[in-house]
Amino acid sequence: MKFVQFGGGNIGRSFIGALFSRAAWEVVFIDVDPLLVSRLNQEQYYTVVIKRDGKADESRSIGPVRAVDGRDIDLVSTEIADADIAATSVGKGALPKVLPVLARGLEKRFKKDPGRPLDIIIAENDRSAPELFRNILTRELGPEYPFSRLVGLVETSIGKMVPLMRKEDLTDDPLRLFAEEYETLILDKRGFKGPLPKIAGLYPVEPIEAYVDRKLFVHNLGHAATAYLGYQKDPKEQFISGALKLEGVEQGVRAAMNEAVDALVLEYPKSYSKQELMDHIEDLLFRFKNSALGDTVHRVGRDLRRKLSREDRLVGAMLLCAKYNVPFSAIAAVYKAGLNFAATDEKGLLFPADAQFQSEGTTDLEKILQNVSGLDSNTVIDKKVIDLLINGRVE
Numbered sequence: 491m492k493f494v495q496f497g498g499g500n501i502g503r504s505f506i507g508a509l510f511s512r513a514a515w516e517v518v519f520i521d522v523d524p525l526l527v528s529r530l531n532q533e534q535y536y537t538v539v540i541k542r543d544g545k546a547d548e549s550r551s552i553g554p555v556r557a558v559d560g561r562d563i564d565l566v567s568t569e570i571a572d573a574d575i576a577a578t579s580v581g582k583g584a585l586p587k588v589l590p591v592l593a594r595g596l597e598k599r600f601k602k603d604p605g606r607p608l609d610i611i612i613a614e615n616d617r618s619a620p621e622l623f624r625n626i627l628t629r630e631l632g633p634e635y636p637f638s639r640l641v642g643l644v645e646t647s648i649g650k651m652v653p654l655m656r657k658e659d660l661t662d663d664p665l666r667l668f669a670e671e672y673e674t675l676i677l678d679k680r681g682f683k684g685p686l687p688k689i690a691g692l693y694p695v696e697p698i699e700a701y702v703d704r705k706l707f708v709h710n711l712g713h714a715a716t717a718y719l720g721y722q723k724d725p726k727e728q729f730i731s732g733a734l735k736l737e738g739v740e741q742g743v744r745a746a747m748n749e750a751v752d753a754l755v756l757e758y759p760k761s762y763s764k765q766e767l768m769d770h771i772e773d774l775l776f777r778f779k780n781s782a783l784g785d786t787v788h789r790v791g792r793d794l795r796r797k798l799s800r801e802d803r804l805v806g807a808m809l810l811c812a813k814y815n816v817p818f819s820a821i822a823a824v825y826k827a828g829l830n831f832a833a834t835d836e837k838g839l840l841f842p843a844d845a846q847f848q849s850e851g852t853t854d855l856e857k858i859l860q861n862v863s864g865l866d867s868n869t870v871i872d873k874k875v876i877d878l879l880i881n882g883r884v885e
Contacts, residue, residue: 491687492516494573496588497580498526498557500652504538504669506577506613508552513689518569519557529665530557536665541782543731563591570595571602575687577611579648585614585622593630600635607683609642613675615710617702617801620645642683647676647701649709651777653785656836670783676701700754700761707750707810708767710803711821712774715743717791718827725833730790731781740775745820746807747771753810753818788833792841798828800864805875812874812884822878829858855880 493510495502498519511517521527530536535553542548558565570576570592580588592610599608612619620643628637652669660666673691678698686694695701713730719742720733727733734740751767778785796802800809804825811818832848834840840848859865859879865872874884 491574492518492569492572494518494520494569494576496520496560496576496578496592497584498523498530499579500654500667500669501613501648501650502577502579503536503552503665504652504667505648505650505673506579506611506675507555508538508550509673509675509689509691510575511552511555513687515574515689517553517555518573519555520560520566520569521557522560524559525664527557527559530555533665536667537663538667538669540671541668541780541784542671543780543782545782547782560588560591563594566591567595567598570608571598573599573608575609575611575684577613579613582614582616582619582622585619586626589623589626590630593627596627596631596635596641600640607640607642609644609682609684611644611646611677613646613648615646615648615705617706617806640683642681644681645678645698645702647698647705649674649676649705651780651783651785653783654789654835668783670777670780672777676705695761697758697761700758703757703806703810704754704762704767704770706803707754707807708747708770709774711750711807711824712743712747712771713778713790714797714803714828715746715821715824716778717787717833718824718831719743720787721791721831721833722827728786728788728833729781730785730787731779731783733787734775734779742820742823744771744775746824747774749811749816749818749820750807752816753807753814756814756816757810786833786835788835788841791828791831791833792844794828794831794844794847795862796843798825798858798862804828805863805865808875808878809871812871818875819878822875825879829855 493515495507498521507517519530535551538550538552540548558569560566623643650672674693675691676693676695679694679696716730716733719739720727720736723736723739755764808818808821859876865876867873867876877884
């Protein structure tokens with residue numbers, strides 16, 4: 491069985507590719523980094539180091555694997571033509587470049603075996619990704635291609651935490667990755683056109699929307715809250731595990747996550763109970779405190795324009811709370827803390843998009859709510875969020 495993974499980065503290699511490789515599938519990475527492609531083909535194996543708080547590291551050798559340069563469209567399309575399952579983990583910004591290449595592979599596959607579907611696991615942690623896949627692929631393939639019959643778009647909820655690798659960590663082994671132990675890949679049971687693969691760690695669910703929103707509004711929200719409230723409390727604290735030890739930070743994080751939980755159980759009453767989500771919060775906080783992982787405030791909080799946008803963790807959660815008249819003052823406090831977030835990396839540099847965000851010098855909260863967070867005061871639910879953030883109360 492052959493698995494083709496677009497994106498040989500942190501999630502692609504430490505999580506998705508590793509699951510399929512350990513299940514004895516042939517794993518092929520598609521990436522545009524020529525050095526990464528060359529190294530993977532030379533070594534055929536790479537190491538994932540599992541980091542556990544208070545315990546010795548565990549090194550796992552993943553392989554054999556191989557890689558293909560994503561710029562070689564003919565070779566990539568050949569790999570797709572006879573793949574059993576494909577996946578992407580490249581980031582939303584790269585998808586418009588990746589999907590036309592994937593379409594060329596689907597065309598070649600159709601010519602070779604016109605009745606054979608391909609399921610594509612979308613490991614992008616973006617609520618709008620499936621729509622983007624459908625729009626670009628159908629446009630590229632044209633109306634004659636039987637898209638609904640031959641392409642399975644399998645949405646996921648990616649919960650694994652993988653820190654950024656420091657330069658010194660890669661000196662001895664450029665392919666090495668650090669990661670936490672968590673290895674459950676939640677995916678859309680309804681998205682498959684072919685049979686569900688029998689692989690340890692895959693957890694098919696329906697509806698997937700409940701778990702995508704759980705990830706965004708509990709996990710991602712809690713992570714961002716730790717970064718923003720931690721930075722607000724002590725800008726010198728570099729690590730997520732350390733931020734949670736600062737006075738009042740864990741309480742603020744927990745309060746924000748609890749508000750989101752109250753809204754989620756109303757939105758998805760058949761998918762999980764409040765107690766299940768409360769247990770999930772405790773598990774997440776335990777994982778956030780994993781100091782061995784070395785996850786930084788900078789990594790978790792960076793990319794403000796995306797994380798303060800309408801569909802993302804903070805504003806999206808507040809809108810859901812407003813929909814059900816659930817209080818969301820703790821989430822609002824996190825949003826306001828995020829506006830002043832300026833944590834730097836190990837070199838003392840801001841994330842480039844955040845440097846741009848700051849250089850715009852926008853301090854007018856109303857303009858930020860409109861232009862960055864996409865809120866409209868003429869909409870009832872939006873107005874509730876705007877009122878709380880500006881006036882401290884819902885009118």
